Amino acid sequence: xxxxxxxxxxxxxxxxxxxxxxxxxxxxxxxxxxxxxxxxxxxxxxxxxxxxxxxxxxxxxxxxxxxxxxxxxxxxxxxxxxxxxxxxxxxxxxxxxxxxxxxxxxxxxxxxxxxxxxxxxxxxxxxxxxxxxxxxxxxxxxxxxxxxxxxxxxxxxxxxxxxxxxxxxxxxxxxxxxxxxxxxxxxxxxxxxxxxxxxxxxxxxxxxxxxxxxxxxxxxxxxxxxxxxxxxxxxxxxxxxxxxxxxxxxxxxxxxxxxxxxxxxxxxxxxxxxxxxxxxxxxxxxxxxxxxxxxxxxxxxxxxxxxxxxxxxxxxxxxxxxxxxxxxxxxxxxxxxxxxxxxxxxxxxxxxxxxxxxxxxxxxxxxxxxxxxxxxxxxxxxxxxxxxxxxxxxxxxxxxxxxxxxxxxxxxxxxxxxxxxxxxxxxxxxxxxxxx
Numbered sequence: 001x002x003x004x005x006x007x008x009x010x011x012x013x014x015x016x017x018x019x020x021x022x023x024x025x026x027x028x029x030x031x032x033x034x035x036x037x038x039x040x041x042x043x044x045x046x047x048x049x050x051x052x053x054x055x056x057x058x059x060x061x062x063x064x065x066x067x068x069x070x071x072x073x074x075x076x077x078x079x080x081x082x083x084x085x086x087x088x089x090x091x092x093x094x095x096x097x098x099x100x101x102x103x104x105x106x107x108x109x110x111x112x113x114x115x116x117x118x119x120x121x122x123x124x125x126x127x128x129x130x131x132x133x134x135x136x137x138x139x140x141x142x143x144x145x146x147x148x149x150x151x152x153x154x155x156x157x158x159x160x161x162x163x164x165x166x167x168x169x170x171x172x173x174x175x176x177x178x179x180x181x182x183x184x185x186x187x188x189x190x191x192x193x194x195x196x197x198x199x200x201x202x203x204x205x206x207x208x209x210x211x212x213x214x215x216x217x218x219x220x221x222x223x224x225x226x227x228x229x230x231x232x233x234x235x236x237x238x239x240x241x242x243x244x245x246x247x248x249x250x251x252x253x254x255x256x257x258x259x260x261x262x263x264x265x266x267x268x269x270x271x272x273x274x275x276x277x278x279x280x281x282x283x284x285x286x287x288x289x290x291x292x293x294x295x296x297x298x299x300x301x302x303x304x305x306x307x308x309x310x311x312x313x314x315x316x317x318x319x320x321x322x323x324x325x326x327x328x329x330x331x332x333x334x335x336x337x338x339x340x341x342x343x344x345x346x347x348x349x350x351x352x353x354x355x356x357x358x359x360x361x362x363x364x365x366x367x368x369x370x371x372x373x374x375x376x377x378x379x380x381x382x383x384x385x386x387x388x389x390x391x392x393x394x395x396x397x398x399x400x401x402x403x404x405x406x407x408x409x410x411x412x413x414x415x416x417x418x419x420x421x422x423x424x425x426x427x428x429x430x431x432x433x434x435x436x
């Protein structure tokens with residue numbers, strides 16, 4: 001088998017080396033390591049491989065905490081020292097800016113990090129009946145496979161949810177619809193825990209009784225989703241409280257439904273919020289746009305600081321939830337929300353929402369290319385804070401902001417929203433050329 005030395009990491013956390021004119025991506029390999037590798041996928045210009053023998057290990061290699069690591073695909077970097085993971089994500093952000101946009105931030109922000117374990121308050125667990133493995137499997141997919149990992153705990157899920165995995169296997173295996181229940185959505189709020197069971201067929205009375213007993217015994221809410229996301233509804237207990245999370249620094253509490261988008265890492269979200277408000281620096285009386293506003297995660301802190309906020313979001317359900325959260329927090333007079341397709345934004349459509357003094361953008365992985373291209377004479381905020389979950393699309397959009405729209409990339413930094421994975425969350429500040 002071929003032998004090589006790992007030169008760097010890619011954005012998926014794989015080791016990169018070059019062999020016989022091809023780039024080789026090696027799973028679970030770290031920079032500086034000498035490895036013997038076996039190729040499992042060949043392409044004309046690159047190959048994907050796995051380590052068959054570790055000849056020289058990196059000083060940053062650690063023993064994975066999870067016994068199923070390497071088999072389960074939920075994590076990809078548990079073999080890598082947590083501090084080194086964070087530094088690597090910061091470098092990945094810098095590299096994206098330079099290689100995609102030929103930009104360097106004026107300065108780098110200190111990377112944001114929180115707890116490394118038990119942080120994941122949202123997750124989608126797959127469910128499958130596999131008789132040869134003893135019955136029901138509940139967990140994440142195996143690495144590079146559609147099969148479900150045979151796992152009995154999970155180190156990145158909150159301890160309560162990790163401990164529930166064996167009980168969930170027992171529960172789902174006892175249901176009449178065991179073979180028609182493909183997934184469970186986990187949503188852990190500050191005040192309650194919800195499990196949403198995706199049922200492809202109706203449940204019967206015996207199933208209902210099992211769900212009721214499970215909810216009571218484990219102090220969770222059981223919800224069902226028989227069709228699309230609009231069909232999600234509470235099953236047991238019927239009088240359970242709404243899910244909520246708080247932003248204590250701003251004296252805010254937001255309510256949400258279990259299928260709403262919320263950040264998976266509560267602690268990092270709070271720190272990211274603090275930094276976003278410091279960079280945006282909204283002033284009383286200013287008009288601030290919050291694009292891809294969701295249920296008001298950034299809108300409400302901006303309004304709490306005295307600015308008038310217009311939140312734009314593609315989902316009518318989320319904008320309705322944002323408006324209700326503003327009302328319950330006493331901020332309805334400073335907040336307006338509209339359902340708008342921001343992937344088709346134009347200068348006229350943004351201008352119709354009014355002139356923005358400052359702008360916060362928090363798009364999905366696809367980025368906000370239509371939005372940044374739509375900025376012009378009618379809409380030219382002096383300060384833009386861009387929160388990103390994809391360094392590549394952030395860099396692409398930054399190129400438009402700087403090279404075409406005359407903004408300056410003041411600073412940027414990573415946030416470790418998903419420890420032990422290659423996912424890179426980040427935040428960047430842009431100012432208009434005439435801004436102080």
